[in-house]
Amino acid sequence: MATERVTRRARAWLGAPVDAAGVACFRIAFGLLMACSSVRFAARGWIDELFVAPRFHFAYPGFEWLAPWPAPWLYAHFALMTVAALGVAFGYRYRTSALLLFLTFSSAELFDQTYYLNHYYLSSLLAGLCCVLPLQRTWSLDAWFETHRKARRREVQEPKNSVFLPSRLPVKSIFPLPTVARAVPFVLRAQLAVVYVFAGVAKLDGDWLLRGEPLRTWLQVHAELPLVGGLLQLPGTALALSWSGALFDLSIVALLCLRRTRALAYLAVIAFHSFTALLFPIGVFPWLMIALTPVFFAHDWPRRWLARALPARAERSAGTMFGAALPLRPLGGLATIALGAYLLIQIALPLRHLAYPGPVNWGEEGFRFAWRVMLIEKTGRVTLRVLDHDSGEELAVDPRAELSARQYAQMAVQPLLISAYAHHVAERFTAQGRHVAVYADAWASLNGRPAQRLIDPDADLSRSRSRSLFATDTAVLGALAVEPPASTARSTAATAPRSAW
Amino acid sequence: MSGPALLLLLLACALLACDDAEPPRSPVRQTVESLGRELFVPLTADFARDAQQLERALSQLCRARDAGALDEARDAWSTAAARFKLTEVIAFGPHTLSPWRLGAKIDFWPAREDKILEALRARGGEPSLPASAGDAGAAVPAGRDAGAVRAGELGAAARGLPVIEYLLYAGGEDAVLAQLVDVAAASARCAYLRELGADLVADARELDGAWRGSFARDLSLQDGPNEHFATVREGFARIVNSLAFVVEDVRTRRLAKPLGGSRATAHPEVVESRFSARSIRDALDALQGVENVFTGRYGQRQALGLGALLRARGRPLDRQLAHRLESARAALRAIPEPLDRAVMEDRARVQDAITALDELLVFLQVDLNQALAVTATFGAGDGD
Numbered sequence: 113m114a115t116e117r118v119t120r121r122a123r124a125w126l127g128a129p130v131d132a133a134g135v136a137c138f139r140i141a142f143g144l145l146m147a148c149s150s151v152r153f154a155a156r157g158w159i160d161e162l163f164v165a166p167r168f169h170f171a172y173p174g175f176e177w178l179a180p181w182p183a184p185w186l187y188a189h190f191a192l193m194t195v196a197a198l199g200v201a202f203g204y205r206y207r208t209s210a211l212l213l214f215l216t217f218s219s220a221e222l223f224d225q226t227y228y229l230n231h232y233y234l235s236s237l238l239a240g241l242c243c244v245l246p247l248q249r250t251w252s253l254d255a256w257f258e259t260h261r262k263a264r265r266r267e268v269q270e271p272k273n274s275v276f277l278p279s280r281l282p283v284k285s286i287f288p289l290p291t292v293a294r295a296v297p298f299v300l301r302a303q304l305a306v307v308y309v310f311a312g313v314a315k316l317d318g319d320w321l322l323r324g325e326p327l328r329t330w331l332q333v334h335a336e337l338p339l340v341g342g343l344l345q346l347p348g349t350a351l352a353l354s355w356s357g358a359l360f361d362l363s364i365v366a367l368l369c370l371r372r373t374r375a376l377a378y379l380a381v382i383a384f385h386s387f388t389a390l391l392f393p394i395g396v397f398p399w400l401m402i403a404l405t406p407v408f409f410a411h412d413w414p415r416r417w418l419a420r421a422l423p424a425r426a427e428r429s430a431g432t433m434f435g436a437a438l439p440l441r442p443l444g445g446l447a448t449i450a451l452g453a454y455l456l457i458q459i460a461l462p463l464r465h466l467a468y469p470g471p472v473n474w475g476e477e478g479f480r481f482a483w484r485v486m487l488i489e490k491t492g493r494v495t496l497r498v499l500d501h502d503s504g505e506e507l508a509v510d511p512r513a514e515l516s517a518r519q520y521a522q523m524a525v526q527p528l529l530i531s532a533y534a535h536h537v538a539e540r541f542t543a544q545g546r547h548v549a550v551y552a553d554a555w556a557s558l559n560g561r562p563a564q565r566l567i568d569p570d571a572d573l574s575r576s577r578s579r580s581l582f583a584t585d586t587a588v589l590g591a592l593a594v595e596p597p598a599s600t601a602r603s604t605a606a607t608a609p610r611s612a613w
Numbered sequence: 614m615s616g617p618a619l620l621l622l623l624l625a626c627a628l629l630a631c632d633d634a635e636p637p638r639s640p641v642r643q644t645v646e647s648l649g650r651e652l653f654v655p656l657t658a659d660f661a662r663d664a665q666q667l668e669r670a671l672s673q674l675c676r677a678r679d680a681g682a683l684d685e686a687r688d689a690w691s692t693a694a695a696r697f698k699l700t701e702v703i704a705f706g707p708h709t710l711s712p713w714r715l716g717a718k719i720d721f722w723p724a725r726e727d728k729i730l731e732a733l734r735a736r737g738g739e740p741s742l743p744a745s746a747g748d749a750g751a752a753v754p755a756g757r758d759a760g761a762v763r764a765g766e767l768g769a770a771a772r773g774l775p776v777i778e779y780l781l782y783a784g785g786e787d788a789v790l791a792q793l794v795d796v797a798a799a800s801a802r803c804a805y806l807r808e809l810g811a812d813l814v815a816d817a818r819e820l821d822g823a824w825r826g827s828f829a830r831d832l833s834l835q836d837g838p839n840e841h842f843a844t845v846r847e848g849f850a851r852i853v854n855s856l857a858f859v860v861e862d863v864r865t866r867r868l869a870k871p872l873g874g875s876r877a878t879a880h881p882e883v884v885e886s887r888f889s890a891r892s893i894r895d896a897l898d899a900l901q902g903v904e905n906v907f908t909g910r911y912g913q914r915q916a917l918g919l920g921a922l923l924r925a926r927g928r929p930l931d932r933q934l935a936h937r938l939e940s941a942r943a944a945l946r947a948i949p950e951p952l953d954r955a956v957m958e959d960r961a962r963v964q965d966a967i968t969a970l971d972e973l974l975v976f977l978q979v980d981l982n983q984a985l986a987v988t989a990t991f992g993a994g995d996g997d
Contacts, residue, residue, distance in 0.1 A: 332926070332986040335639035336845055342639070347927070491983040493975055505874055521988065555975045560928070563979035 123448050126298060129291035131412035132249040136203075138300055139247035141403035142238055143201025146213060149235070149396045150193045159186050162227055163220075166516045168536060170225040170529055180223045192216050200242055203252020210242035225529060226522035230485050231397035234307060237458075238404075241299060250290035251414075295451055300407045302455050305365040307401075310462040310483035312361030319473070319487075320358060324350030325559035326489035327357075334391060344391075357486075360384050368408035381405050392486070474558055474566075476526050492524030492556035492566065496537055496573075501547045509537055509550075525556045527567055534573030550574040640925055642833060642845045644917045648852065649829035651916035652905060653703050657821040660700060663693035664817035667777070668810030675803035678793045680786065687781050691891065693813070694720075694774050698898035700820075701859045702906050705851040706832070707823035710841065715820045719813065721769035723883045724779045728770040736801035773816075775886070777809050782888035853919065853987045856903045857977040860941075863896045864970035871956045872963050879960075881953035892952035896945050900938060903977075907934055919985065928984045930976075937973040944969035 153159065163180035171178065180186060193216035199209025218236045221227065248254045319325045328350035335341045343349060360380065367377035385398035406413060465478025472478050473488050496509040511533055512520050523529040534550040541548040549572040556566045567573070638646070670689035674682040697720055700708070708716030770776075780802060781789060792798045831839045832848040842848040866885075873879045886892050905911050908931075909918025920931045944966035948955050955963055982988045 329983065329986045332641075333846060335641055345640075489983065489986075491979050491988050493978045507874055508869070553971070555979050557979045557983040560983060562933075563975050563983075 119448070123445070126293060126295035126448065126451070128294045130294045130297065131415060132246075132290040132292040132296075133251065133414040134407060134409060134411040135245070135247045135292055135297050135300065136249070136251035137414045138297075138404055138407045139203065139242065140201050140251065141406075142242070142400075143197050143199070143209075143213075145396055145400055145403055146197035146217070146235060146239070147194050147201065150190050150197060150217075152396070154187065154190050159183075159190060161516070162518070163223060166224070166519060168514050168519075168533075169223055170519065170523070170532055172222050172225055175222045178219060178222050189216055189220065193220070200239075200247075203248035203254050206248035206252060206254050207243065210239060214239035214243050224519070225532070226519045228480055229395070229397075230307075230483060231395060231400060233481055234303075234397075234400070237303060238300075241303065245296050245299060246292055247296070249292050255290065294411075295447070297407055297411055299451060299454070300404075301365075301369075303458065304401075304404060304407065306455075306458045306462070307483050307485075308361050308365050311485040312358055312363075314462075314482070314484045314487055315354070315358035315361060317473075317487075319559045320354050323559070324354045326487070327354050329489045329560055330392065357384075364405075365408070368405060371410075374409060378405065378409075388486075394486075474556075476528065488558060489560075490525035490556050490558050491563075492521075492554065493563075494524045494530055494552055494554040494566075496534060497551040497553065498537060498541060499549045499551070500541075501549065524554065525566070527554075530554055530567060531573050531576045534576070538574035548574065639845070640922055641849050644919065644922045645845055645849050645852065646833040646835070647917035648906065648909065649824075649832050651914045652909065652911045653706075653832075654821075654824050654829050655911060655914060656696070656700055656703070657817075657824045660693065660696045661814070661817040661821040663689070663696045664810075664813045667693045668807075668814045671777070671806045671810040674793070675799075675806060678790070678799070680790060683781065683786060683790060683793075687889070690774070690777055690781055691889070694778070694886070694891065694895065695898045697774060698895050699902040699905065701862070701899050702852075702855045702902040703824075704858070705855050706828050706841075707820055713819060713823055715816050715823075717769040717773075718816050719773045719820070720775065721773055722775045722885045724775035724888065725770040726779065726783075728768065729776050729779050732767055732771040732776075733801050733805055736804045737797075772809060772812055774813070777806070777813070778886060778889050778891075780806055780809070849985075850987045852906060853982065853985055856906060856919075856981070857974060859899050859903050860970055860974050860977060863899050864967055864974065867892065867896050867899075868952075868963055868967050868970070871952065872960060872967070873956070879956045881956055884951075884953040884956065887951060887953045890951040893945050893948055893950055897942060900941060900945075904934075904938055907931075919981070923984055926984075930981060930984060933976060933980065937969075937976050941966070941969040941973045 160183070163186050164183045169179060181189060192212060196209045196212035196216060199205055200213055214236065217232075217239055221232045221236055315321070320327075324347075328347075331344040331350055331353075334344050337344065364377055364381060364384075367373040367380070370377075382402055385402050388394060389398035410416070462482035462484075465472035465482065468475070468477040470477070472482075472484070494511060496511065498507045498509055499505075500507070511523065515523065515533075523533055530552050534552060538548055538550045551569055551571065552567045552573055553569055554566040555563045557563045667686070667689040670682075670686040674686040676682075704716055707713035783789070784792075792802050828841070830836055831841045832851075834842060834845050834848070838844070842851075866883075871880050871884045881887070884892050886895050905918075907919045909916035909921060920929070920934070923930050944962075948962045948966055949959055952963075
C-alpha cells in the first residue's frame with residue numbers, strides 16, 4: 113500500500129506540468145553546440161586523421177560490425193550529424209532530427225574505443241534523451257508550424273466576425289502556456305547531476321587530494337602562460353586547484369538547485385569551466401556544461417529573463433512562435449519505470465568498478481562511462497612478443513607500425529586495449545596458418561609514479577577473454593605502492609616491491 | 614574555495630607579482646635556451662672543426678700514402694664520427710628538416726658498397742658518373758668548393774662519413790694502402806676522398822651555420838613563434854623525445870635489426886661502421902649524447918640539463934638515469950667487437966644489450982616523459 117502511495121505521488125509529482133521554456137533552451141543550446149562540435153571535428157581534419165588513416169580500429173565488444181565507412185561517406189555522416197543537430201536546435205522535425213543525431217554521433221563514437229571521451233559519452237546520452245523527451249514543445253519550428261496550423265483551422269471553423277473570437281485576438285490567448293511534465297527537466301537535471309557528483313566522488317582519492325595529481329603534472333605545461341604561468345608552477349597551486357575542483361563537483365548540483373545560491377553557483381560554473389577550457393584541451397565540454405546547467409534554474413527562467421530584457425517582444429511572442437500546440441501527454445506507468453531504470457543504470461555504471469579487481473585508475477576496468485573526469489595522467493610503452501608454437505621462433509611486434517600515435521598512446525596504458533590488440537595480432541598470424549601466443553611487455557606510469565609493469569609478461573593475451581563489455585581477464589598487475597617523493601630519488605620500477613595499491 | 618574565488622585569487626597574485634621588469638623566463642625556456650647555447654651550438658661547431666681536420670688528414674693521406682698518414686686519417690675520421698654520434702640527439706633539427714636534411718648527407722649507414730664502388734669507377738673515367746657531377750666548371754655555391762659540389766651531387770649512399778670509413782678501412786690497412794699506391798686505383802680513390810672531405814666540411818659548416826644562425830633561437834622561441842616551433846614546449850618536447858629516439862635507434866637499428874629473428878636471419882651486412890669495427894663505440898657515443906642532454910655537460914661546458922629541471926621541480930631522476938645508462942653501456946661493452954660477427958656468434962650478449970636498452974627506453978618513454986609532462990594527454994577520457 114505504502115509503495116503504491118509513494119509511486120502514485122511520484123507519478124503525480126513527475127507528471128505535473130511545468131513551463132517548457134527551460135528545457136527548450138536546453139535543447140537549443142545542446143543542438144547548436146553539437147552542430148559546432150561536428151563542424152569543428154571535420155574542420156580540424158579529424159575525420160581523416162581518426163577514421164580514414166588508421167589501418168586498425170579498436171572496436172567495442174559487440175560492435176565489431178561497425179567500422180568507419182569509406183571517406184566520402186564519413187563526410188556525409190558528419191554532414192548529416194550537423195544537419196540533425198541543427199534540426200534539434202531549431203526543433204524542426206524534432207524526433208527525426210534527434211534520432212539521427214543520436215545514431216550518427218553514437219556510431220562515430222563507437223568506431224574506435226581509443227577515441228572515447230567523457231563528453232562524447234555525455235553527448236550521446238543527451239542525444240538519446242532528446243529522442244524520447246519532448247523538448248520541442250515550445251520555441252521550436254515544429255511547435256510554431258503546429259500552432260499556426262491549428263490557428264488557421266480555428267479561423268476556418270470560427271469566422272472573423274464570430275462573436276466568440278475577435279479577429280485580432282493574439283494566438284497566445286487561444287493556447288495555454290506551453291508545458292512539459294516535470295519529469296522532463298528532472299531527467300535532464302539528474303543526468304547532469306550524475307556527471308558532476310560522480311566526477312566529484314572519483315576525486316576523493318589520495319592522488320587528487322593529497323598529491324595534487326594529475327593537475328600538478330598538467331600545470332607544468334603552462335609555465336609559459338603570461339601572468340599566471342609562474343603561479344601555476346607553485347607546489348600549493350595544484351593542491352588548491354584539486355581541492356577546489358573536488359568541492360566544486362560535489363557541491364555544484366546542490367548549489368544550483370537552491371534558489372538562494374543559484375546565481376552564485378552559475379557564476380562558479382562559468383568561472384570553473386572557463387578556467388578548465390583555458391588550461392586544458394577538453395574541447396566543447398566546458399561550453400556544453402556552461403550552456404546546459406541553466407536547466408537547474410526555475411523552469412520558466414527563459415520567459416522571465418525575456419520579459420525583463422525585452423518586455424514588449426516577450427508579450428507579443430510568448431504565445432505565437434513560442435506556441436504550445438503540441439499535446440501534453442500524461443506520464444504513464446511505463447514511462448515512470450523506464451525513467452527510474454535509466455537513472456538506476458546511470459548510477460550503477462560509475463560504481464561497477466567496485467566489482468572488478470584492482471585499482472580502477474590503473475587497470476581501467478570500469479573506468480569508462482563512469483565520469484572519472486581528469487583523474488589520471490598515464491604514460492605507457494608496450495611492445496608485443498609473438499611466440500610461434502611450431503617453430504619456437506619469437507618475434508617482436510611494435511604496435512606503432514600499425515596504429516596511429518593517438519591509438520598507440522591510448523592503448524599503451526589500457527590493459528583492455530592491449531588485450532584487444534594482442535587478439536588482433538594473434539588473428540593475423542593464425543590467418544597465415546601459424547599457431548602463436550602473444551605476450552605484452554607493457555609499462556606505464558600513473559600520476560607521476562615510477563614506471564611499472566601493467567600486464568603480466570608471461571600471460572598469453574591471445575587466450576584472454578572478455579569478462580563483460582567493460583573488462584577482460586587480462587592479467588593486469590597491481591600498481592606499486594611507491595609514492596613519488598617530493599625531493600628524494602625514486603625507487604626504480606624494477607626493484608620496487610609489488611603490492612596492492 | 615569556489616571556482617571564481619580561486620580564479621580571482623590567482624589573478625590577484627599574478628598582478629601583485631607583476632612589475633616593470635622583464636617577466637622571468639620559465640624553467641623550461643631557460644633549459645631549452647641553455648641547452649642550445651651551451652650544448653647544441655658548440656657541439657655542431659666542434660663537428661665542423663673535426664670535419665676540417667678530417668679533410669686535412671685525407672689530403673695528407675693522398676700526398677703521403679703511407680701507414681702513418683692512414684692512421685692519422687683514421688683517427689680523424691673516428692673523432693669526427695664520434696662527435697657526429699653525439700649530435701643524434703638533435704636530429705630533429707637541420708639533420709632532418711628541409712631544406713637542410715644534413716643527417717643523411719653526413720651519416721647515411723649502413724654503407725652501401727655497390728654505390729661506393731660505382732662512384733669510384735666513375736672517378737676512374739667510367740660513364741656511370743652523372744654529367745652534371747663531372748662538370749667541375751659549374752657554378753659553385755658559396756661555402757662549397759668544386760670537390761664538395763661534385764660529391765654533393767651524389768646520393769646519400771655515396772657520400773659522408775660511412776663512405777670515408779669504407780675507403781679508409783675496407784679490406785684492412787694493407788689493402789687500403791695498396792689501393793693508394795697502385796697507380797691506376799690511387800687517382801680515383803684520392804680524388805674521391807678529397808671530394809668527400811670537402812663535401813663533409815661543407816655539410817658540417819652548413820649544420821653549424823644552421824644551428825648558430827637561427828635554429829637555436831627558433832628552438833627557444835627567442836624571436837617568437839616560427840616556422841619550426843609554435844611554442845617553447847614544442848621544442849622542449851622534441852628534445853625530450855629525441856632521447857628516446859636515439860636509444861630506440863641504438864636498440865633497433867644498430868642491434869635488433871642485424872641480430873634478426875634467429876641465427877639464420879641475422880643481417881651482419883646492416884651493421885653500422887662494420888669496416889672499422891666501431892659499431893659498439895658508435896652506440897656508446899650515441900648514448901653519451903643522451904647523457905649530455907640530461908646532465909647538460911659537454912666538455913668544459915655546463916648547460917641546464919633536463920636533470921637540473923627535474924631537480925628544481927622536486928622530481929630528481931639523475932640516479933635512475935645513471936643506473937640504466939650504466940647498465941646499457943655495460944651490456945654493450947660486453948659484446949665482443951666486431952658486431953657483425955657477434956650477431957652471428959655471440960647472439961646472447963647482443964640480446965642482453967637489447968634488454969638493457971629496453972629498460973632504458975621504458976625509463977625515457979614512461980618515467981621521464983611523465984615527470985616532464987611531455988606527453989600530457991589529460992587522461993584517456995578527457996582529451997579534446
